[in-house]
Amino acid sequence: MKAFLGFIKKEFLHIFRDRRTLLILFGMPLVQLLLFGYAVRNELNKADIAILDHSRDEITREITDKLLSSGYFQLTAWLKSESEIEVVFQRGIARNVIVFESEFGRKLIRDGSANINIVTDASDPNMAQMLEGYTVNIIRDYQQEWQERNRQVQQSAGGSAGGGASISGIVPEVRMLFNPELRSANLFVPGLIAFILMLVSAFLTSITIAREKEQGTMEVLLASPLNPIQIIIGKVLPYLALSVINVFTILIVALVVFDVPFRGSVLLFSMLSLLFIMAALALGLRISSVVKDQQTAMMISLAGLLLPTILLSGFIFPISNMPAVLQYISHIVPAKWFLIIIRGIMLKGVGLEFLWQETLILFGMVVILMATSIKSFKIRLE
Amino acid sequence: MTVTVKNLTKNYGEIKALKGVSFDVASGELFGLIGPDGAGKTTLFRILTSLLLQDDGEAKVHGFDVVADYREIRKIIGYMPGRFSLYQDLTVEENLNFFATIFNTTVEENYQLIRDIYHQIAPFKTRRAGDLSGGMKQKLALSCALIHKPEILILDEPTTGVDAVSRREFWDMLARLRASGLTILVSTPYMDEASRCDRVALMDRGKILSINTPAGISDEFSRPLYAVKADRRYQLLKTLRSYPYTRSVFTFGELAHYTDSRDDFDPEMLRSHLEQEGLRDVRVELINPGVEDTLISLMTTESESIVDGNKFGKSGE
Known part of the structure; x- marks a missing residue:
């Protein structure tokens, strides 16, 4: 346990020492929020x-x-x-x-x-x-x-x-x-939450593990008594904590600055957000298990995770408008289901009785992703 | 025996990294693996540290099998990989503390083990590891590998890329650790470091060519060895290589090390031949072979070619 805590402490040191990571963690969400809030308007005006x-x-x-x-x-x-x-x-x-x-x-x-x-x-x-x-x-x-x-x-x-x-x-x-004032803020805030969670959880996790490989420190970690589960959890836990902080920051700014309604249960929202974060973390781990350096991790996360989260989740473009092929592809994008869930909770105020299907799908994804990514984490070098 | 290796083989696709390697290391021994890049030293160490799986053969460290008992092995070894592998963005102190905690110990608990080494870098303990000089990085890495009081220390080319003074200091540290009873396995491409080991294994292209004490290895060199010098080194080499009686020739700093294929060889014959070829200030002297000579001679016999010793000789300084 002490070894594990030492590991987590080290991870936080990495995060707070690296200006780029900090910028992505805390600067990007804020910029995104303001950008979408003020510049990218989906509302009609004359x-x-x-x-x-x-x-x-x-x-x-x-x-x-x-x-x-x-x-x-x-x-x-x-x-x-x-x-x-x-x-x-x-x-x-x-x-x-x-x-x-x-x-x-x-x-x-x-x-x-x-x-x-x-x-x-x-x-x-x-x-x-x-x-x-x-x-x-x-x-x-x-x-x-x-x-x-x-x-x-x-x-x-x-x-x-x-x-x-x-x-x-x-x-x-x-x-x-459910958006009677036809305000775009109500639409983009849930999408933005999904995007930020994907960014922080999947993107940064895949990079941080790839970095250990690139620098050769993974070799030392593996040759230590730390077991792989400890390494994995030690890697993702700090990002999970920071993701949660991020979600609530975005939410508060959205409620206060952009007047976005929150009609449903905060508890349900938190639980299901956690589920989505786990899906994202598992994706990040999965990526890091196949790449050897940070550059590749970054490219794969960008193209494989962030773009679908923006383009195929219904965040910006309605899925119903897409060609059939893309509609099918959108089914495997976790953010799509998460968006339905949080839009339901925030804007419609509905509970699990209406969202159980999406929740179940997301849960299934988490189970499969977690299982495969833990399994693919190598206890040895290749 | 603390380490027993039997007939290890490892292939990376078509490339045969290890072709049946066997050796034993006794408890408390300082054992050196000497060989050029690509000899298979790193692969061998990674198998011993349970980081790679061998294709065939068996290896035990402290009685634990490197495949089946990998968890036990990871508790008792101190491993320093070839590349500098500490966290560059953490300070000296933070690195040391981190490696102590992941082995469930503290710096205070085992400080006496690293005192000698660590006190030299202690003045920089708040400096980030990435900002240290090569020699200091090496000392920090060694401290980190030692902090959990390992039973056996495995060091992969610890002195590569380190200046001459730091290299000597590093070997002095290893000698002190050995004196305290620690078993140490160390690899190096520098053949002049072989003499600091109890025993050395000469390795090339996935095979161990010879295992002996440094003195024993020099004795294995069977032919009389001559150091040849002349005014133009390149011309000298060219002439020697085209000389019909040459058995082996390779550069050794300013000199050429030469063995002749005839049993009744007289150095005077060679000297006059070289002078006929237009070389001046020719000197031919009988010398005692070093470890390098043995390795190069062994490798030459293996591949039947005349090699340039400087390519892998890396005699350092």
């Missing part, structure tokens, strides 16, 4: 839209007013025909065109359904998706108001979109539903 109203009745005017008074859109052109849509996009006058069919109001009252086409400029797919989402949301809002106002049964505004969405009955748009 996006340019054009309207093509074939009907020009009271209802289309009300919907138009509602869209424009939301603050997310500003009207840049009234169109007269469909042929103008392409021109408007090409010249960059608008990124989103709302098309009301003729006799829109009358059809809505008479048949209970009418069509709105939401055409978006999909050259920027993320933007297009966002515009579509915002528009659909506002129209649905209007629809509810309108129904309440009229108290007339079975009246709904429906639509099928040329390049966009359909509004009919209930549109299940979970992201919008």
